[in-house]
Amino acid sequence: xxxxxxxxxxxxxxxxxxxxxxxxxxxxxxxxxxxxxxxxxxxxxxxxxxxxxxxxxxxxxxxxxxxxxxxxxxxxxxxxxxxxxxxxxxxxxxxxxxxxxxxxxxxxxxxxxxxxxxxxxxxxxxxxxxxxxxxxxxxxxxxxxxxxxxxxxxxxxxxxxxxxxxxxxxxxxxxxxxxxxxxxxxxxxxxxxxxxxxxxxxxxxxxxxxxxxxxxxxxxxxxxxxxxxxxxxxxxxxxxxxxxxxxxxxxxxxxxxxxxxxxxxxxxxxxxxxxxxxxxxxxxxxxxxxxxxxxxxxxxxxxxxxxxxxxxxxxxxxxxxxxxxxxxxxxxxxxxxxxxxxxxxxxxxxxxxxxxxxxxxxxxxxxxxxxxxxxxxxxxxxxxxxxxxxxxxxxxxxxxxxxxxxxxxxxxxxxxxxxxxxxxxxxxxxxxxxxxxx
Amino acid sequence: xxxxxxxxxxxxxxxxxxxxxxxxxxxxxxxxxxxxxxxxxxxxxxxxxxxxxxxxxxxxxxxxxxxxxxxxxxxxxxxxxxxx
Numbered sequence: 001x002x003x004x005x006x007x008x009x010x011x012x013x014x015x016x017x018x019x020x021x022x023x024x025x026x027x028x029x030x031x032x033x034x035x036x037x038x039x040x041x042x043x044x045x046x047x048x049x050x051x052x053x054x055x056x057x058x059x060x061x062x063x064x065x066x067x068x069x070x071x072x073x074x075x076x077x078x079x080x081x082x083x084x085x086x087x088x089x090x091x092x093x094x095x096x097x098x099x100x101x102x103x104x105x106x107x108x109x110x111x112x113x114x115x116x117x118x119x120x121x122x123x124x125x126x127x128x129x130x131x132x133x134x135x136x137x138x139x140x141x142x143x144x145x146x147x148x149x150x151x152x153x154x155x156x157x158x159x160x161x162x163x164x165x166x167x168x169x170x171x172x173x174x175x176x177x178x179x180x181x182x183x184x185x186x187x188x189x190x191x192x193x194x195x196x197x198x199x200x201x202x203x204x205x206x207x208x209x210x211x212x213x214x215x216x217x218x219x220x221x222x223x224x225x226x227x228x229x230x231x232x233x234x235x236x237x238x239x240x241x242x243x244x245x246x247x248x249x250x251x252x253x254x255x256x257x258x259x260x261x262x263x264x265x266x267x268x269x270x271x272x273x274x275x276x277x278x279x280x281x282x283x284x285x286x287x288x289x290x291x292x293x294x295x296x297x298x299x300x301x302x303x304x305x306x307x308x309x310x311x312x313x314x315x316x317x318x319x320x321x322x323x324x325x326x327x328x329x330x331x332x333x334x335x336x337x338x339x340x341x342x343x344x345x346x347x348x349x350x351x352x353x354x355x356x357x358x359x360x361x362x363x364x365x366x367x368x369x370x371x372x373x374x375x376x377x378x379x380x381x382x383x384x385x386x387x388x389x390x391x392x393x394x395x396x397x398x399x400x401x402x403x404x405x406x407x408x409x410x411x412x413x414x415x416x417x418x419x420x421x422x423x424x425x426x427x428x429x430x431x432x433x434x435x436x437x438x
Numbered sequence: 439x440x441x442x443x444x445x446x447x448x449x450x451x452x453x454x455x456x457x458x459x460x461x462x463x464x465x466x467x468x469x470x471x472x473x474x475x476x477x478x479x480x481x482x483x484x485x486x487x488x489x490x491x492x493x494x495x496x497x498x499x500x501x502x503x504x505x506x507x508x509x510x511x512x513x514x515x516x517x518x519x520x521x522x
Binding site for chain 1: 499
């Protein structure tokens with residue numbers, strides 16, 4: 001059971017995608033594991049043949065438990081438990097939960113009903129199957145991928161029974177109040193069923209006995225996990241904060257011109273420039289790229305840039321773009337789009353969760369100018385980007401209007417001092433003045 | 439590219455939005471509501487939306503046009519003038 005985050009104690013295998021006798025290669029997704037926050041696709045780290053599955057689906061086991069054995073060509077019955085995280089990381093930091101002084105509260109597990117894995121839900125959506133109506137054959141009535149595929153095959157014509165029309169606000173309200181939309185009685189007007197609005201949802205909430213809502217349970221569990229991690233970070237990590245305002249005029253102009261000639265699918269957003277500059281700066285100021293473990297800083301050998309992604313409906317994940325410093329800008333952009341899309345669709349991979357060496361949080365789209373975030377232990381820094389805004393700015397002794405962005409650094413004062421942090425931010429700023437070299 | 443009617447364009451825009459934000463009920467979306475606010479679209483979502491609209495209507499949308507695509511009605515108007 002891999003450690004898919006510093007806050008993870010245990011996980012549950014939701015689905016096995018291989019069985020004994022299957023050939024596997026390094027990097028193949030072999031199982032889907034449910035943590036309290038999300039369902040993650042777990043990759044295997046060896047080439048070989050699956051020998052035995054030791055942990056069945058539905059069982060919650062601690063991080064470090066051997067899930068399956070793989071026979072490799074050279075060694076008979078090698079039993080690599082899932083990673084020493086990523087061969088590229090210099091230190092297997094993330095899989096040492098005992099280093100933590102306080103136990104993280106156990107993730108809330110819904111007792112009587114399962115939480116439909118986002119992966120399976122997405123598959124159902126893609127196949128046009130109503131996920132909630134599929135009979136589950138997994139443990140505890142879980143709906144598995146195979147169940148969804150069977151349902152899709154057996155469906156004759158796509159017949160929506162009664163198409164539930166719900167306003168976006170009503171849908172959100174229902175999730176917050178724990179109301180099952182299928183049980184809300186819509187109003188009628190002249191025999192026509194009206195779309196469900198917030199008033200209907202509130203009426204149902206007031207009248208009803210609370211109905212188990214899988215999504216609300218998942219959200220509560222996610223919040224608990226985030227709360228534990230952020231509390232731990234603030235308790236243990238002595239944060240210091242730096243901020244600098246960067247003139248992004250050159251970068252924005254360069255982007256605009258470049259985008260005019262690119263197909264829309266390859267269009268770049270300013271965040272790509274900021275991420276690349278941050279990754280390159282992490283190479284030049286390596287004291288901010290690594291982990292604080294056992295009272296010392298362990299520099300990472302690669303730059304795997306974590307990107308904080310807000311999940312629709314609440315929640316936050318910060319999966320890594322691997323080797324972000326080495327990716328050409330257009331590849332970084334494509335990786336960013338793919339990562340964010342998979343983060344929201346619940347299809348992240350184990351290595352993306354366990355590998356970040358430095359994280360970036362971008363709240364520019366939310367319209368705030370600066371964000372001073374909380375470091376994700378055992379990392380030692382968090383970089384923040386705000387919104388790119390037009391501001392009066394001195395250029396060549398004259399006042400002009402330039403697009404500027406506020407970059408911030410939250411850093412672990414055990415690992416670095418302000419001088420190093422300042423050097424890092426200045427490096428990012430300098431790199432952003434030469435976008436063609438990013 | 440054949441001319442699309444307003445209704446067809448409206449359906450096209452709704453479908454593009456649905457592809458980007460599957461959880462939202464785009465069918466009951468107020469055509470005058472600000473898309474970014476109502477659906478919580480960030481810059482990557484918006485880019486994917488613009489890309490999808492381009493694929494389905496054949497209209498290339500420039501970055502300078504983004505501000506004009508704030509509501510469903512605005513999108514329909516913008517596209518209607520440009521779909522060949």
